[in-house]
Amino acid sequence: MSDQLLVSTRKGLFSARRTGRGVWDLESVAFLGDNVSLVQHDPRDGAWYAALDHGHFGAKLHRSRDRGATWTEIGVPAYPTPPEGHVEKDFLGREIPWRLIRFWALAPGAASQPGLLWAGTIPGGLFWSEDHGDTWQLVEPLWHMPERRKWAGGGADAPGIHSICVDPRDGNRVAVAISSGGVWITEDLGKTWAAHTRGMRADYAPPELVEAPESQDPHHMVQCPGAPDTYWIQHHNGIFRSTDSAMTWTEITGVKPSVFGFPVVVHPKDPDTAWFVPAIKDERRIPAEGKVVVNRTRDGGRTFETLHRGLPQAWAYDLVYRHALDLDASGERLAFGSTTGSVWISENGGDDWLTLAEHLPPVHAVLFV
Amino acid sequence: MPRVSFTRNLQRHVACPPCVVAGATVRESLDAAFDLYPLARGYVLDEHGALRQHMAIFVDGEPVADRRALSDPVPASAEILVMQALSGG
Numbered sequence: 001m002s003d004q005l006l007v008s009t010r011k012g013l014f015s016a017r018r019t020g021r022g023v024w025d026l027e028s029v030a031f032l033g034d035n036v037s038l039v040q041h042d043p044r045d046g047a048w049y050a051a052l053d054h055g056h057f058g059a060k061l062h063r064s065r066d067r068g069a070t071w072t073e074i075g076v077p078a079y080p081t082p083p084e085g086h087v088e089k090d091f092l093g094r095e096i097p098w099r100l101i102r103f104w105a106l107a108p109g110a111a112s113q114p115g116l117l118w119a120g121t122i123p124g125g126l127f128w129s130e131d132h133g134d135t136w137q138l139v140e141p142l143w144h145m146p147e148r149r150k151w152a153g154g155g156a157d158a159p160g161i162h163s164i165c166v167d168p169r170d171g172n173r174v175a176v177a178i179s180s181g182g183v184w185i186t187e188d189l190g191k192t193w194a195a196h197t198r199g200m201r202a203d204y205a206p207p208e209l210v211e212a213p214e215s216q217d218p219h220h221m222v223q224c225p226g227a228p229d230t231y232w233i234q235h236h237n238g239i240f241r242s243t244d245s246a247m248t249w250t251e252i253t254g255v256k257p258s259v260f261g262f263p264v265v266v267h268p269k270d271p272d273t274a275w276f277v278p279a280i281k282d283e284r285r286i287p288a289e290g291k292v293v294v295n296r297t298r299d300g301g302r303t304f305e306t307l308h309r310g311l312p313q314a315w316a317y318d319l320v321y322r323h324a325l326d327l328d329a330s331g332e333r334l335a336f337g338s339t340t341g342s343v344w345i346s347e348n349g350g351d352d353w354l355t356l357a358e359h360l361p362p363v364h365a366v367l368f369v
Numbered sequence: 370m371p372r373v374s375f376t377r378n379l380q381r382h383v384a385c386p387p388c389v390v391a392g393a394t395v396r397e398s399l400d401a402a403f404d405l406y407p408l409a410r411g412y413v414l415d416e417h418g419a420l421r422q423h424m425a426i427f428v429d430g431e432p433v434a435d436r437r438a439l440s441d442p443v444p445a446s447a448e449i450l451v452m453q454a455l456s457g458g
Binding site: 054055056057058060073076078079081098099100 | 378379382408411412413415416417421423424453454
């Protein structure tokens, strides 16, 4: 069970601690005033990584080896210099800069790969570090893949990699998900990549492109650590699940109050149990009927329970982004944070929720550590 | 020799007090300043060495013309200010 929660917000990295049964308190803040877009924990060595987006000053990365007591700025990925005169545009004709805009995913390598880290970024570059983030290299085969040019912005002006699943059985197998650009998997530590979107569909695309890999807009992808053949995706178009290592995907339909949303988490051992935070799609992006709820399935998506005990059920317009829902290693404790600065925690798999905060800055991400 | 000063808002992240450096262009002067404060480079310039979009450099009160190569010449007694470009309220 995890007794500490990190909350990445527009104005700092907050820490909350469990002080008793059902009692959690905010206890400290780091980087107060700065935009902390993401935080990641490396279970192999205990290090924490915080990605900052300073706006004027660019994206930065900091590492802590003492659970947040002190932070050290480390290296950031550099995009290659484009060929002279090269102006890259996405398939809608919008310019894509070859420049680090934002960290959108951080993931440690497998247990057998100490020091190896992956970073997914906007505008679509995947980087890796072999020295705990001190230096970074672009995964060139993915960046130079012709299909990458068909990725487009979705959730941001430029495409970005927001989900990185390192296979716990084989660290050379890495799956990444892109908004908007589908799911791509390498089996050889990044040398070659293949699309893995069979079964997905994108109703928002022109008819000819509904099933194209690059049309798919997975909002978030997770892999079950204890049953790694199973992946879940909260897609722009709905919920998809794979039970064959992402070779094929099955659409989950009939989900109330909405099949749209951003985050998904899967139980660490039970691949059939997953949680979502539904919202009304596209034109509104608010909770249905002003009620904040969490959807849970325990049977692989055949049925869902809509959980609401302890959550606001009127006049609530909290939107929860893709990294702002987390589950601890026990599979019992959940937390999520919203764009309006609320954070809720559950100690019983989502049946009951307590309010940690209502007035934080907009929440980008939460993480149990 | 030109004097390079960085916005106070940058000092919150990286210590980089004003410095007097040798340089005949903005690029040469900044490179010399970044030799003193290596961490500041990535806050002012992007990975290709161009001025970040929301940053501004003034030489004796005039904004630099070449934001990419930073080739503007600087007089020996120049005051080079590295500022944030105003954006938003």
